[in-house]
Amino acid sequence: MPKESNRRKTRGRKKAPYNRTIEKAMEFIWLPPWGISPDLYKKRNAAIINVACRLPDDVVEVLEQKADSFYWFIPQEWVLAGLYPFPITFEEYQEEDDPESDILKHCSKVLYLSPNLEKTSFAIAVASVAHELAHIVLDHPTAGVPKPRIYWANEKAAWKLVDSWGFGREAKKHDNLYKRRERDAKS
Numbered sequence: 339m340p341k342e343s344n345r346r347k348t349r350g351r352k353k354a355p356y357n358r359t360i361e362k363a364m365e366f367i368w369l370p371p372w373g374i375s376p377d378l379y380k381k382r383n384a385a386i387i388n389v390a391c392r393l394p395d396d397v398v399e400v401l402e403q404k405a406d407s408f409y410w411f412i413p414q415e416w417v418l419a420g421l422y423p424f425p426i427t428f429e430e431y432q433e434e435d436d437p438e439s440d441i442l443k444h445c446s447k448v449l450y451l452s453p454n455l456e457k458t459s460f461a462i463a464v465a466s467v468a469h470e471l472a473h474i475v476l477d478h479p480t481a482g483v484p485k486p487r488i489y490w491a492n493e494k495a496a497w498k499l500v501d502s503w504g505f506g507r508e509a510k511k512h513d514n515l516y517k518r519r520e521r522d523a524k525s
Contacts, residue, residue: 355504356391363390366398368405370412382412382451385463389471394503400475408447408474415453424448447480462515465500465508472496472503 364374369390374383393401409424424446449470455463476499478492500509 357393357395358391360387360391363387366390366402368401370410381456381458381460381463382467385455385460385467386451388460388464389467389505392504393468393471397471397475397503401471404474408449410451411448412451413453415456445480447474449474458515459511461508461511465505465512468500468503468505468508469496469512472499475499 363369364387369386374387390398407427409427411422411424413420426444427447428445451463451466451470455466473492473496476492476495478496497509497513500506
């Protein structure tokens with residue numbers, strides 16, 4: 339008699355497979371440089387590891403190549419303020435529209451995971467991590483996108499990529515949370 343699978347049935351939902359073990363995922367150079375502690379930032383760290391275990395191999399390769407292009411910021415819940423040094427991860431000319439500009443800005447692309455994620459469902463934390471990594475994979479600009487239409491196009495592209503990676507269920511829960519917040523704000 340064949341052994342019954344330990345995997346949960348997904349009832350027809352597209353679910354990302356676990357492509358690698360936690361031990362293998364912990365070797366990735368694009369993870370937070372201070373390591374992943376199971377005691378600190380429990381939900382956020384677990385979400386990072388969950389995403390790292392489930393990402394397709396080609397996406398992991400892209401993130402490995404871009405490891406120096408961004409920096410993680412995962413503040414503890416009890417920290418109310420502070421000064422943090424972030425490494426310079428890219429440089430750009432101050433006037434992007436002006437090819438003659440010779441004023442170079444030193445910038446940091448920081449992937450911020452809010453302490454409020456500790457108060458959300460695990461699925462929303464996973465969706466948030468996958469979504470921000472999608473922006474990195476797609477080379478989207480940091481905050482300050484000049485036109486709302488470009489901002490929303492980038493958001494749509496990031497969510498589409500997250501879904502293609504197999505995180506559609508989590509993305510749907512994230513979307514439902516924001517729709518619920520919009521309804522609550524109107525009432």
